[in-house]
Each structure stands twice: as C-alpha cells, then as structure tokens.
Amino acid sequence: MRQDGRIQLLEFFVATLLLSLLITGTGTPLKAASGSPTIVQEFLNDSFDNGLAGWTYFGDTGYQLTLDITTGQPAPSAHISGDAWLSECSIHGMSKVVTISNLTGPLILSVNYRAASDISDVTTNAEVNVVDPATNAVLFTHRLVNGGTTDSGWQSYSMNIATSVNGKSRIVLEFNLYDCWSADWHENNWYDNVRLYETTTYSAPPGAPTNLSASPVSSTQIALSWSAPSNNGGSPIIGYRVERSADNGATWSIVTNTGNGTAYTDGGLARTTTYTYRVSALNLGNNNPSAPSNTASATTPYATISVWASWMTCCYGDAQFGGQTDSAPVQLKVYAPDNELILNRTITSSGYFGGNFACQRSQGKGNYVIVASYAGKVSAQFELGSWINNDPVVYISQALENTDGSVWVNGRVANGIAGEQVSVSVHNSTGSTTATVVTGTNTHAQFQTSIGQTAFPTPGNYTIVVTHLPTGVTGSAVLAYAYLPSAPTGLTATAVSSSQISLSWNAPSSNGGSPISRYDIYRSATSGGEGIVAVATVSGSTLTYTDGGLTSGQAFYYTVRAVNSVGASPPSNEASATTLAPVIVLNGVAATSGTVSVPPYQVTLPSFNAGTGDNRLLVVGVEANNNNVASVTFGGVALTRVASSFHNNDAEFWYLENPVGTADIVVTMVGPTSVVVGAYSFSGVDQANPIPTTAATSATGAGSPAISIATQYRNSWVLDLPSIWGGVTLGSPSCTQQWDVNLPNRISGASSSKITSTPGQVTCSWTASGGGDLWDDIAIELKASGS
Known part of the structure; x- marks a missing residue:
C-alpha cells in the first residue's frame, strides 16, 4: 500500500514530477516548461488507498464501480467495468463534488487512466468532465481515449481548468466510460491519482496561433483551422479559445475553449x-490566453446541396442517386436524354436523400440530368451518361448438349437492360430454321433457355443465333450436335491370375456423330449388378483392360460403356470370369544333420537354392537334443524365429521373406548338441502375413508325435516339425513327408506338409518305433498370396 505521506510532497519534487508526466489531450508528450510551479493550495489528491470514499457511481446497472487492488499507478485504482448491451454510446461513470476557492493561479486537474476491452481495435472510450453542480452545465470536457487498440495502457493527463471554472466555488469531477458497442465486449476504465490543485503562475502566455482560415461547410456551419504557436510561453499548450464576431470585429464573443487540436x-x-474569427492559445502555467491570431472571415451560404448518381451493378439499366442538403424542402428532378422529365420529387427534410430511376431505350442516348434545388435560389446538378450510350453486343456463353438430347443455351447482352427480350433460333447446315424460342434477360442482362431434341433431327453442325429484339443485334455460335454412341460389342473376360481378369471388346457400330473419348468399365460380384459407377476408364482408342487387385477364386461380372461428347452409351453385353485360386509352389527341400561340440556350435546346410517366382519364402526347421538355436542366416542375412517348443527335445521354425539366389544356411546353436536342419523354398506366399497361424505341443509320456493346427485361409500349406530321442525312429507320416533324419541315440528329426483348400483343422502325425519316447512337435500355416 502507498504511504499517506505522498500527499505532502515537496514542492520541488511535485514540479519535477508534473513536468515529466504532462501530455497533450491526444497523448503526445509535451515540451517541459521553463518555470517551476509552486503548489498554492490542493483541493483533491485521491490515490484510492482509502477506498472509493466520496465517489458516486452513475449509469446503467450493467456496470459497476469497484476498487481494483491489482492494478494502478501503483495499485489500487478505481475500476468501472461491465457491459449493458446498449446500442447507442451510453455513459457510465463516477463523480465527486470538490470545493474550490480564492483562485488566482492555474488550477491543475491531473489523472492517471487506462481503457481496455476484450476485442482488438475496440478500446472503450474514456472522458473527463467538469460540471457546475448548481446548473448541471458542463464547464469543461475532454475525451481521454477515443478507440483504436484493445488496451490503451496506463496514461497520464493534466489540464489547467482555471478559466473554465472561473467564479465557481464548487464543481463536480466526472470520469466516464463510453460504451458505443452493442456486443458484450467487457469494457473497462481505470482511474488513479486524481488531483486538483492551484499553482503559482509559472510561465508566460504562449505565442499567438497563426494561419487561421475559415470556410463555410453548410448554411449553419463554418470550419476553422490554424497553426499552433511557435512559442508555448514556457509550459505546454493545453487548448485554444475561439472567438467570433458578427460585426466585422467590432465586438467579440467566446465560442468555445477547445482541446489542443488545431x-x-x-x-x-x-x-x-458573414462571421469573423480569431483564436488564442492557452497553456498550463498561465491563466491568460495568448494574443489573438490573425482574423479570418467566411459567409454562410443560403443553403448547401450536393447530388450524385451512378448505375447499379445489381440491376442493369437501373440508376441510384443520392445527395445531401442542409435545407428543406428540396425539389429533385431527373431529365432523360430526350429531355423527358422522368422523376419529380420533393425532399421534405434536410440531411441525406436518395432514390432510383430506370433507363429506357426509347429515351435515347445522351445524359440523364439530376437537378436538386432549394427555394429557387440554390441548386446542384449531376449528369450521368446513359446506360445505352454504347451499342449492345450479344455474347453466347454456352450451347451445351444435354444427355436427353436437348440443348442448353445461355449468354448475355453487353450494354443490355434487365427485362429485355432475345430470340434464340437454331439453323441446320442448309440454313433452314429448325426452332425459335423467345426469352427475357435477367437483372444482369443475361439470358438462358433450353431447346428440345426435335430441333436437331440428325447429328451434325447447327448454328445457334441469338437476336436482341429491341435493336436487332445478333450473336451466333456453332454447335456440333451428336447422339449417344451405340453400345460396345463382343465383351470377353479371362482370368489371368488369382487377382487379375483381362477384358477385351469391340468399338460401337456408331459413335453418335462425335468421337469416342473414353470407355467406362463397370464391375460387380453378381450378374446384372454392375451399377452406374465405373471402376476404371480407358481412352477411346483402347479396347482392352486388365482389372487387378481382385479376390482369388471369385467370379466377377463386367460391362463396358462408350462415351462421346453427349454422354455414355448403353452397356455392352455382360462378361464374367473367375479369378484363379492362389497357389503356393514348393521350389525345393533339403536337409542335413550333425553334432556340434565346440564353439561357435554351427551346422551348415550348404548351397541352398532360394528358388524363383514371386513372393518367395524360405523356411528352416531345426531339431536338437541338448540345446536350442541362437541364430539362423542365409547368405549372411538373418532369419526370424516363428515357432518353437523345447520341453523334451528342441523343435524350431525360422523364416525369411523374398530370399535371393543360392547361399549357405548357417544354424548357430546355444551350446553342444546334435542337430537336424531342413529347409523349404516356396513362392506364391503372402508377404504381408506369410505365417498367420502356429501351433506347438509336447509329450509327457513315451509315444508317437502328432500335432493339430486350425488354418485360417484357403489354399494354405501346413508344415510340421517333430523332434524325438534318437534311440527311436519315425515313420508312416499322415501328411506328406519332406525329410526324416535319425542320429542314433541322439536325435530323430522329420518334417511333413499338407495343402488345404479350405480353412479348418489339420492334423499331422508320425509313428515312433519301439513304443516311442518323449517328443516335441510344432506346426505352421503358410498363407497363399491373394487368398
């Protein structure tokens, strides 16, 4: 909180602070005064440290006056805020009665203020008034903020109001928030450090203003302008006194004490x-005005009238006129180019007036003359060149054939008038007229109409002629009229893979009089269901198409339509084909075995060929007795483990997508063990999800290995991989054997396969000799590409 001792500041400090904070009414910093003011008496010094005592709120209840302890110069400050949703500039403020007496020097009113709102470029206005409480007359007023930014920030203002309150012992200070917005934008005013004090006269009066000029702006107004004095007398200029004389300077009366604008x-x-004017300057440090400026005189006219006219862009040929008058009644007359009086109206009130009139071709070319007069003494005139001074030109924008055989014609008449008529006629190659339609123009002199198919009995070139009926001016366009082509013929469909069907057809016997631009291909999974949305298009010179990305083993039905400038033909005959079933091809199988007893514990299957064909897959199976697999590589490229089981003996499948060429398969074991290694090479395997399903199982007692797996896709391959003690051998597989290797008393490893045409349960089993032993078995499903 600020110290109460601030009220008893030293005179030297007061003078220095005042001079550093002084700004003009527009917010421009003032030049420092040459003298030093001394405070003679202080009538008000309110920093709101003790609240809002003595201040009264006035205005709408949508606003409020509160003490804001968060902001000020420094905090706290008086805060006026709210939004009353009023449509006009409404005033909401705070006031306080102040007693003054025995004034001989400048009376300084100073304040810190801030104005803000929620919306950019919509600063709430702020104003200070000094009011006579006896008569409610405003003795002094100044607009502190008049819009422009979201937040004015804290500003300071000082003014010598001694002349304005001369002879008054009590005054009312008002600080007003002006709400000129009808939306809820949360207007705010803050006020702080409100002071009213008398100082000694500390500067001379300023120099006289110069270059005063006067000019009439209406029968009751004269505009003045002048230049600020070159010498401010030692303190800032705070305003100007305007004086007026109606007797050529014999006597003068004060018109107003303005702000510091010029x-x-x-x-x-x-x-x-005739009125004569002079202006004197006022400064902050002296109550006396400057010497007056030069005088300037002006004579108010009997009346002021202005008038104008222009052609409207909304409605061709319609004019709008307007004007202003400070006197009424005004007689307004409009004359056409042929001198016909087309409008005679009395304007009964001063201010803005306006209206409309229309151009007529019968009125001829030339100018429309608009005359406004008052009392037969003052008049204004405006001439507007006729809309039809330039001859009309007919433009055809479109002559477009529709799919039903009709032709759509539209365009405009440059320099045309809304509501005029045009005739649209069709002429064949021999010049004969096959149809004529009369239609009107819209507000922009545009026309549009449709001509039926009967006007075009055969394909060929037709001339569309549009005639502007009021003037006979014509415009034309040539239309190459065509029919729809006939249907393509001989459509055939042939499956070329599990995802592709090849189509071929013959061109239509008739192109309808317009070249075939393209063919549209339609497809369906059911006969007759091709619909109206094409799945593909080819150029008009192409008679084949291969449809791809199809589901394997499924029937598809096709039709083809030919398209020319008119539209699409009827559909061709329907053709169908069934995509081929997906096929996984086994390119090769190989196996080896061995015992590894020293690091790096590697077994090599040499020179394995990865095979040919698309979508290849390498699958390696490993069976071991004592340790599992650390890694598998093909030509140095690592494989990925996909399935394993090691409860009794190790069984693992590893794979690699799209292997290339011939290379060694190297299996690295974790430690010493006996190993069987086998490899499969496939093509036609789905690369996104090559092995969608796996299974693993093991025995808890001696017996023969068997495993079941539920496949998910058609035309899959199932591979199994049993692993059992080498003291027994395996045989009699229920699936197709691919390898069967025995390392006596160490490990027996085998693998079998089965092709499944439909998803379902698949079981692969083996018979172990001598009642069998403990075993592990795994199985995987290979998904066919396109399944």
Whole structure:
C-alpha cells in the first residue's frame, strides 16, 4: 500500500514530477516548461488507498464501480467495468463534488487512466468532465481515449481548468466510460491519482496561433483551422479559445475553449451571414490566453446541396442517386436524354436523400440530368451518361448438349437492360430454321433457355443465333450436335491370375456423330449388378483392360460403356470370369544333420537354392537334443524365429521373406548338441502375413508325435516339425513327408506338409518305433498370396 505521506510532497519534487508526466489531450508528450510551479493550495489528491470514499457511481446497472487492488499507478485504482448491451454510446461513470476557492493561479486537474476491452481495435472510450453542480452545465470536457487498440495502457493527463471554472466555488469531477458497442465486449476504465490543485503562475502566455482560415461547410456551419504557436510561453499548450464576431470585429464573443487540436467547426449560425474569427492559445502555467491570431472571415451560404448518381451493378439499366442538403424542402428532378422529365420529387427534410430511376431505350442516348434545388435560389446538378450510350453486343456463353438430347443455351447482352427480350433460333447446315424460342434477360442482362431434341433431327453442325429484339443485334455460335454412341460389342473376360481378369471388346457400330473419348468399365460380384459407377476408364482408342487387385477364386461380372461428347452409351453385353485360386509352389527341400561340440556350435546346410517366382519364402526347421538355436542366416542375412517348443527335445521354425539366389544356411546353436536342419523354398506366399497361424505341443509320456493346427485361409500349406530321442525312429507320416533324419541315440528329426483348400483343422502325425519316447512337435500355416 502507498504511504499517506505522498500527499505532502515537496514542492520541488511535485514540479519535477508534473513536468515529466504532462501530455497533450491526444497523448503526445509535451515540451517541459521553463518555470517551476509552486503548489498554492490542493483541493483533491485521491490515490484510492482509502477506498472509493466520496465517489458516486452513475449509469446503467450493467456496470459497476469497484476498487481494483491489482492494478494502478501503483495499485489500487478505481475500476468501472461491465457491459449493458446498449446500442447507442451510453455513459457510465463516477463523480465527486470538490470545493474550490480564492483562485488566482492555474488550477491543475491531473489523472492517471487506462481503457481496455476484450476485442482488438475496440478500446472503450474514456472522458473527463467538469460540471457546475448548481446548473448541471458542463464547464469543461475532454475525451481521454477515443478507440483504436484493445488496451490503451496506463496514461497520464493534466489540464489547467482555471478559466473554465472561473467564479465557481464548487464543481463536480466526472470520469466516464463510453460504451458505443452493442456486443458484450467487457469494457473497462481505470482511474488513479486524481488531483486538483492551484499553482503559482509559472510561465508566460504562449505565442499567438497563426494561419487561421475559415470556410463555410453548410448554411449553419463554418470550419476553422490554424497553426499552433511557435512559442508555448514556457509550459505546454493545453487548448485554444475561439472567438467570433458578427460585426466585422467590432465586438467579440467566446465560442468555445477547445482541446489542443488545431481545427474547429462552428455551428448554429445564420444563413447568408458573414462571421469573423480569431483564436488564442492557452497553456498550463498561465491563466491568460495568448494574443489573438490573425482574423479570418467566411459567409454562410443560403443553403448547401450536393447530388450524385451512378448505375447499379445489381440491376442493369437501373440508376441510384443520392445527395445531401442542409435545407428543406428540396425539389429533385431527373431529365432523360430526350429531355423527358422522368422523376419529380420533393425532399421534405434536410440531411441525406436518395432514390432510383430506370433507363429506357426509347429515351435515347445522351445524359440523364439530376437537378436538386432549394427555394429557387440554390441548386446542384449531376449528369450521368446513359446506360445505352454504347451499342449492345450479344455474347453466347454456352450451347451445351444435354444427355436427353436437348440443348442448353445461355449468354448475355453487353450494354443490355434487365427485362429485355432475345430470340434464340437454331439453323441446320442448309440454313433452314429448325426452332425459335423467345426469352427475357435477367437483372444482369443475361439470358438462358433450353431447346428440345426435335430441333436437331440428325447429328451434325447447327448454328445457334441469338437476336436482341429491341435493336436487332445478333450473336451466333456453332454447335456440333451428336447422339449417344451405340453400345460396345463382343465383351470377353479371362482370368489371368488369382487377382487379375483381362477384358477385351469391340468399338460401337456408331459413335453418335462425335468421337469416342473414353470407355467406362463397370464391375460387380453378381450378374446384372454392375451399377452406374465405373471402376476404371480407358481412352477411346483402347479396347482392352486388365482389372487387378481382385479376390482369388471369385467370379466377377463386367460391362463396358462408350462415351462421346453427349454422354455414355448403353452397356455392352455382360462378361464374367473367375479369378484363379492362389497357389503356393514348393521350389525345393533339403536337409542335413550333425553334432556340434565346440564353439561357435554351427551346422551348415550348404548351397541352398532360394528358388524363383514371386513372393518367395524360405523356411528352416531345426531339431536338437541338448540345446536350442541362437541364430539362423542365409547368405549372411538373418532369419526370424516363428515357432518353437523345447520341453523334451528342441523343435524350431525360422523364416525369411523374398530370399535371393543360392547361399549357405548357417544354424548357430546355444551350446553342444546334435542337430537336424531342413529347409523349404516356396513362392506364391503372402508377404504381408506369410505365417498367420502356429501351433506347438509336447509329450509327457513315451509315444508317437502328432500335432493339430486350425488354418485360417484357403489354399494354405501346413508344415510340421517333430523332434524325438534318437534311440527311436519315425515313420508312416499322415501328411506328406519332406525329410526324416535319425542320429542314433541322439536325435530323430522329420518334417511333413499338407495343402488345404479350405480353412479348418489339420492334423499331422508320425509313428515312433519301439513304443516311442518323449517328443516335441510344432506346426505352421503358410498363407497363399491373394487368398
């Protein structure tokens, strides 16, 4: 909280602070005064440290006056805020009665203020008034903030109001928030450090303003402008006193004490009267005005009238006129180019007036003359060149054949008038007229119409002629009229793979009089269901197409349509084909075995050929008795483990997508063990999900290995991999044997396969000799590409 001792500041400090904070009414920093003011008496010094005592809120209940302890110069400050949703500039503020007496020097009113709102470029206005409490007359007013930014930030303002309150012992200070917005934008004013004090006269009066000029702006107003004095007298210029004389300077009366702007418009004057003006400057440090400026005189006119006219863009041939007058009634007349009086109207009130008139071709070329007059003494005139001064030109924008055989014609008449008529006629190659339609133009002199198919009995070139009926001006366009082509013939469909069907057809016997631009191909999974949305298009010179990305083993039905400039033909005959079933091809199988007893414990299956064909897959099976697999490589490229079981003996499948060429398969074991290694090479395997299903099982007692796996896809391959003690051998597989290797008393390893046409349960089993032994078995499903 600020110290109460601030009220008793030293005079030297007060003078220095005042001079550093002084700004003009527009927010421009002022030049420091040459003298040093001394405070003679202080009438108000309110920093709101003790609240809002003595201040009264006035205005709408949608606003409120509160003490804001979070902001100020420094905090706290008086805060006016809210939004009353009023449509006009409404005033909401705070006021306080102040007693003053015995004034001889400048009376300084100073304040810190801030204005803000929620919306960019919509600063809430702020204003200070000094009011006579006896008469409610405003003695002094100044607009502190008048819009422009979201937040004005804290500003300071000081003004000498001694002349304005001369002879008053009590005044009311008002600080007002002006809400000129009808939306809820949360307007705010803050005020702080409100002071009113008398100082000694500490500067001379300023120099006189220069270059005063006066000019009439209406029968009751004269505009003044002048230049600021070159010498401010030692303290900032705070305003100007405007004086007026109606007797050529014999006597003068004060019109107003303005702010520090250098322009003013004097109003409420008499007509045809000469007024003389002079302006004096006021500064902060002296109550006396400067010497007056040069004088300037102007005579108010009997009346001021302006008038204008222009052609409307909304409605061709319609004009709008407007004007202003400070006197009424005004007689307004509009004359056509042929001098016909087409409008005679009395304007009954001053201010803005306006209206419309229309151009007629019968009125001829030339100018429309608009005349406004008052009392037969003052008039204004405006001439507007006729809309039809330039001859019409007919433009055809489109002559477009529709799929039903009709032709759509549209365009415009440049320099045309809304509502005029045009005739649209069709002429064949011999010049004969086959149809004529009359239609009107819209507000932009545009026309549009449809001509039926009967006007075009045969394909060929037709001339569309549009005639502007009021003037006979024509425009034309040539239309190459065509029919729909006939249907393509001889459509055939042939399956070429599990995902592709090849189509071929013959061109239609008739192109309808317009070249075939393309063929549209339609497909369905059911006969007759091809629909109207094409799955593919080819150029008009192409008679084949291969449809890809299809589901394998499924029937598809096709039709083809030919397309020319008119549209699409009827469909061709329907053709169908069934994509081939997906096939996995086994390219090769090999196996080896051995015992590894020293690091790196590797077994090599040499020179294995990865095979040919698309979508290849290498699968390696490993069976061991004592240790599992650390890694498998093909030509140095690592494989990925996909299935394993090691409860009794190790069984593992590893795979590699799209292997290339011939290379060694190297299996590295974790430790010493006996190993059987086998490898499969496939093509036609789905690369996105080559092994969708796996299974693993093991025995808890002596017996023969068997495993079941539930496949998910058609035309899959199932591979199994049993692993059992080498003291027994394996035989009699229920699936197709691919390898069967025995290392006596160490490990027996084998693998079998089965092709499945439909998803379902598959079981592969083996018979072990001598009642069998403990075993492990795994199985995997290979998914066919396109299944």
